[in-house]
Amino acid sequence: MVEETFVDLQVSPSVSSFSGWRCMICGEILDPIILQNRTRHPEPQYGVPDGDWEPTHPGFES
Numbered sequence: 001m002v003e004e005t006f007v008d009l010q011v012s013p014s015v016s017s018f019s020g021w022r023c024m025i026c027g028e029i030l031d032p033i034i035l036q037n038r039t040r041h042p043e044p045q046y047g048v049p050d051g052d053w054e055p056t057h058p059g060f061e062s
Contacts, residue, residue, distance in 0.1 A: 001030070 001021040006029065008016045020031030 006031075 001023055003019065004022050005017050005019050008018070018031055018033075020029055020034070022029050
């Protein structure tokens with residue numbers, strides 16, 4: 001990871017910038033706001049919900 005200053009060109013009328021880290025291998029960008037949002041919104045949990053679940057997709061055959 002390398003520290004960089006990023007510029008947000010969509011902010012009007014002035015240019016806004018922020019400091020963060022960029023992975024030199026995959027290009028992922030991290031900053032304190034991104035890390036905070038990841039802890040507030042954990043990855044979705046996949047699976048069958050509790051209770052009676054019936055698929056409703058028209059092409060599904062049981």
